[in-house]
Amino acid sequence: MANLLNFLLRFRHITIVCHPNADPDCIGSAYALLALLRKRLPDRHVIILASEGISTVSEKLMDYLQLRPATDLPEATDLYVLVDTSSLDQVPAVKRAVEDGGVPYAILDHHVSDERTVGGAAFSLVKERSSTCEIIFDALDKKSLDKRALQALLVGIIYDSRRFLILPDSTIITASRLIDLGAEAELALRILSSEHDPSERMAKLKGAARLRLYKADEWLIAITNVGSFEASVARSLTDLGADVALVVNEEGKKVRLSGRSTDSIYKKAGLNLAKDLMQPLAESFSGQGGGHPTAASANLKGSSGAVTSAAMGLIAGKLGIKGHTIKEIHTKK
Numbered sequence: 001m002a003n004l005l006n007f008l009l010r011f012r013h014i015t016i017v018c019h020p021n022a023d024p025d026c027i028g029s030a031y032a033l034l035a036l037l038r039k040r041l042p043d044r045h046v047i048i049l050a051s052e053g054i055s056t057v058s059e060k061l062m063d064y065l066q067l068r069p070a071t072d073l074p075e076a077t078d079l080y081v082l083v084d085t086s087s088l089d090q091v092p093a094v095k096r097a098v099e100d101g102g103v104p105y106a107i108l109d110h111h112v113s114d115e116r117t118v119g120g121a122a123f124s125l126v127k128e129r130s131s132t133c134e135i136i137f138d139a140l141d142k143k144s145l146d147k148r149a150l151q152a153l154l155v156g157i158i159y160d161s162r163r164f165l166i167l168p169d170s171t172i173i174t175a176s177r178l179i180d181l182g183a184e185a186e187l188a189l190r191i192l193s194s195e196h197d198p199s200e201r202m203a204k205l206k207g208a209a210r211l212r213l214y215k216a217d218e219w220l221i222a223i224t225n226v227g228s229f230e231a232s233v234a235r236s237l238t239d240l241g242a243d244v245a246l247v248v249n250e251e252g253k254k255v256r257l258s259g260r261s262t263d264s265i266y267k268k269a270g271l272n273l274a275k276d277l278m279q280p281l282a283e284s285f286s287g288q289g290g291g292h293p294t295a296a297s298a299n300l301k302g303s304s305g306a307v308t309s310a311a312m313g314l315i316a317g318k319l320g321i322k323g324h325t326i327k328e329i330h331t332k333k
Contacts, residue, residue, distance in 0.1 A: 004139050007106065007123045008037065011078040013045045017094050017105075018069065019085040020052035024192065026084035027058045028156025029108065029132040031065050033083065035149040036140050047074060051093055056200070060191045061155050065148055073097060079104055079122070084132040086111035088120075089288030090299075110135055111291050112274035130171040131160035137174055147182050154183040155191050162235075200229045207233035207247060208240070213329040214312070216319055219243040219265055221326070223308055225250065230258035231297065238262055244271070246311055250304040257281065257289075257307055258297045266293050269319055276318045277311060284310060 008014065014037065016030045030048045037046045050069035054062065062068070073093055080094050086109050088095040097103050098120075106123035110132050118124050129135050133156030145153075154175060158164070161171045179185055203226045211224040222242035226233050230247040237245035243265045249256040259273045266272065273296035278289030281298050285307060289298025300307055316326055 004123070004125065005040065005141075008044075008079070008081075009041065011044070013074070013076045013078045014047075014081060015070075015074055015077045015079070015094075016046065016048045016081045016083060017085060017091055018048065018050040018054070018083065019090050022050050022054045022058055023084075023159065024055075024058050024061050025131045025133050025156040025160035027054065027061055027065075027067070028152035028154075029083040029136045030069075031067055031152045032133070032136050032140065032145060032149040033081065033108075035146055036144050039144050039146070040141070045076075049073065049094075051091065056197065057159070057192065060193070061152065064191055065152055077103055079106065081105070082107045082109065082117075083136075084109060084111075086290040087114035087117045087288050089114075089117075089282075090290075108132060108135060108139070112272070112279075112293065112296070114279075114290055128167075130164075130166040131157045133157045133160070134171065134174050137178065142177075142181060145181070150178050150181050150183040151187060151191075154178045154185070155188045158185075158188050159192055200232055203227070203229040204233050204236045207237065211237065213242075214326050215329055216316065216326045217321055219269070219319065220329075221312070221315065222246070223248070223312075225304060230256060231260070231295070234258045234260040235295075244273075244315065246308065248304045248308060253301055253303075255285070255300045255302055255304055255307045256297065257300060257311065259291075259295070259311075261294045263294060271315065271318050277314050280314055281307065281310060 018026045018030055034046055048069040051071050098105055104122040107121045108125045110129045113126050127135050133153040137153050157175055164171050207224040207226045211222045214221040220242050221244045222237045223246045225248040230249050234245040234247040238260045244261045247258045261273055272293040274291045278296040278298040282289035285300035285302045287300035291297055
């Protein structure tokens with residue numbers, strides 16, 4: 001806490017930056033940091049920037065927090081603070097301000113690190129945790145967090161840990177501490193209840209109907225395409241039994257690829273979706289990518305066919321098998 005707060009003391013105009021389609025972990029982290037800074041450093045000008053929108057599931061959290069982030073870069077900023085955002089490439093407007101205007105930035109994150117972004121940061125706090133909310137909670141003065149900030153952190157932790165399935169030991173302990181301080185588990189679940197709206201359920205069913213299934217040695221790889229909710233669709237396919245799920249959303253010459261995998265293929269085969277798949281694809285297809293070992297995504301330039309072909313080649317290489325040994329499983333129509 002002291003190190004982070006002492007660093008922030010040096011700046012008067014601070015912009016907290018959210019990643020595109022900001023999820024509850026990102027919003028919860030940003031709000032808790034905003035609330036603490038406004039309480040501890042009331043003479044500072046602090047805003048939250050979400051220039052590329054928020055996710056559907058974040059809307060109820062935003063309503064609860066009565067929060068409306070800025071959508072345009074402020075005229076005056078002494079420091080950008082990237083929360084739950086692993087790379088400057090995810091926020092092009094901020095990247096331009098950093099590179100052209102020389103504005104410093106800090107990064108608070110839990111994804112697989114982008115070495116260039118972390119290396120150029122004036123301050124970085126990047127740890128392996130279930131969520132950025134957990135990192136924020138560990139770094140901040142607990143007594144300075146109000147009820148809404150505590151609630152925002154709990155919502156973000158529950159969401160990004162997939163209801164405590166990711167790193168459950170530390171995640172459950174942190175959630176328990178938040179509840180002891182006044183956060184409410186029942187309220188957090190109500191705030192997240194919009195996660196499975198009709199549009200999302202339809203996207204999952206379309207993704208399942210369109211999927212192509214492949215077998216690579218003992219592993220099952222599912223590939224499909226949808227127009228929205230890519231991450232949720234990918235997660236549903238691993239729940240159905242895929243070891244790796246890749247979901248493509250193609251719009252013109254732009255491709256968004258979301259991937260999810262099981263802990264088993266990560267631990268046994270060493271397949272890290274962020275390092276072994278999304279980051280190499282970002283280099284090959286002039287985009288940006290990153291995430292976690294078992295949950296990652298990339299925004300790329302190209303065609304869906306070229307991207308999925310390259311992805312399968314990378315997976316085959318990591319698994320130590322030749323591409324032709326990956327067999328498509330034809331299902332009955």
